[in-house]
Amino acid sequence: MKSDATMKPHDRMAAYLADDMDAVSALIRERMASKHAPRIPEVTAHLVEAGGKRLRPMLTLAAARMCGYDGPYHVHLAATVEFIHTATLLHDDVVDESAQRRGRPTANLLWDNQSSVLVGDYLFARSFQLMTEPGSMPVMRILSNAAATIAEGEVLQLTAAQNLATDEAVYLQVVRGKTAALFSAATEVGGVIADAPEGQVKALYDYGDALGIAFQIVDDLLDYQGDTGATGKNVGDDFRERKLTLPVIKAVAKADAEERAFWVRTIEKGKQEDGDLDHALMLLYKHDTLTATQRDACDWAEKAKAALAPLPDHELKDMLIDLADYVVSRIS
Template sequence: MSATFAPATSSPDPERALETLTDLVRADLEACNRLIVERMQSPVALIPQLAAHIVAAGGKRLRPLLTLAAARLCGYRGDRHVALAACVEFIHTATLLHDDVVDESALRRGEPSANALFGNKPSVLVGDFLFARAFQIMVRDGSLRVLDILASASATIAEGEVLQLVTQNDTATTEEQYLQVIEGKTAALFAAATEVGAVVADRPQQEAEALREYGHSLGIAFQLVDDALDYSASQAALGKTVGDDFREGKITLPVLLAFESADEEERGFWRRVLEDREQSEGDLDRALSIMVRRGTLAATITRAREYGARALDALASFPDGPERRALAGIVEFCIARAR
């Protein structure tokens, strides 16, 4: 693993990197968005109503953008990548609906979550509908390799979520287990989203594996930053309630590192608030104070930068050009959210 991360001087400014990538594949993204709206329709009125709340209402579309850009990077000029990008977004959205029910989240992207507005049962069932739509798109594409990549990612996501549920509230969780969780719940879909870009372009296995490594490392970096932001961001910037992970007793890297370096009194605090779920006013502020004093938020961002360096290394085998520079810029964009 590279010890430091420094974006190429030609990479877009972090603040504009997402905009740069979006502009680069705008026509494809617009076609993808039209397909998303079309394929979430149903004669059962509640389905498009609830799906529109989370799908059509926005989000960065980062994962489908990665599919579109990866295909372009590999020289693909057809249109299969548009449908597969929509498929990736449906898988992602389905997991968000399910996650918000499991986590009892009240906010998503700064707005009331679907489960808060429509209830848990409709959210779970519409999530199932979106998963089914995703598999219909995969089958229509006709590639068994694409089906294998995206179906495997869907199974891995579910495994990651279940593992997170199993390790929740357990301060004995190891860093290895934590990495398994985020590799499943986040990195798996990032990796699949980029790998299928090479597959539809019929590029050599080496290029598909390089793009998979890019997506995988980017996904881990993205989640590491998210886990740090849950303790340090403003609610407006985070798009969800700050401290949700703390209140749910999730064992994330900032917590793991704080527990490892804690004295006995601090370990008692972590066991009370995370394992026993005995939380009172001021406990979140105390948790943040401990993390700052122990340097665990900064250490988490450092770890994210190391994975960002891996993602950049994976792009090195591709020729320089606007697509490669845009994908490189997304690495710094994901990490710069922690500023």
């Protein structure tokens, strides 16, 4: 076992919350069962057991524990958050026609698109069943709003991703929808179920929002400068899928006429040729947009850490602060 000092923050958090996380895993396995459709647990298990960090449900557990909660329902809420996340991954991989996630073949590749979409629908339905069990209307409002915001963010991305008019404000709106909404809901419901004061609940929301934005910016950056072995994704996937992410948005803003014509051809029109990814990377380096994107991610991580100020001193608070640093350390 690694010493505490050398463990990554999410591993330290997982160790601290081990009993709660075991309860979440048991509840997920129980609720992804299906008497009539065995394909549901098959497809779900492929993704759920793929070794993801379970970061979002861990945030719910950490927020609840940090605010002094000692009831059983933080486990239900953490499982709800994981089901929503898993449902969106199944749908995303169909939309993006992805072949790999977490270093393994995607469900749509192993089974088919129909199975991925329908099992995703099942998990969304399961998440709504789960979120009703604590009997808290504020909790249901937060999580159901998050589910709607995620879907809205994904649809916005469909139109914004291949439109060179998309600016940083629209990009932030997409990221707030498709990624940060679930982070902020995960932390916020932890505080709500613990009956924390309004100021602390707001602090947890702000932390999750900023952490989620930093997380997605880093993901978009790693697509252009990551290590496939470490990320489980191929470098340049976003470029090949014609997704206008922050490094490219910054490059388009600085482009001359010739460079803009390149982005129009490859992103808007999708006419990509051999060598285009290398040329795209050259333009990103020319305009230093990878460094500028990294600075933005670090700024959001700092906002996340600052948001935690109103919360009581706690080991988990320290881990959440370290987690914000760790999210951006993946790009240093």
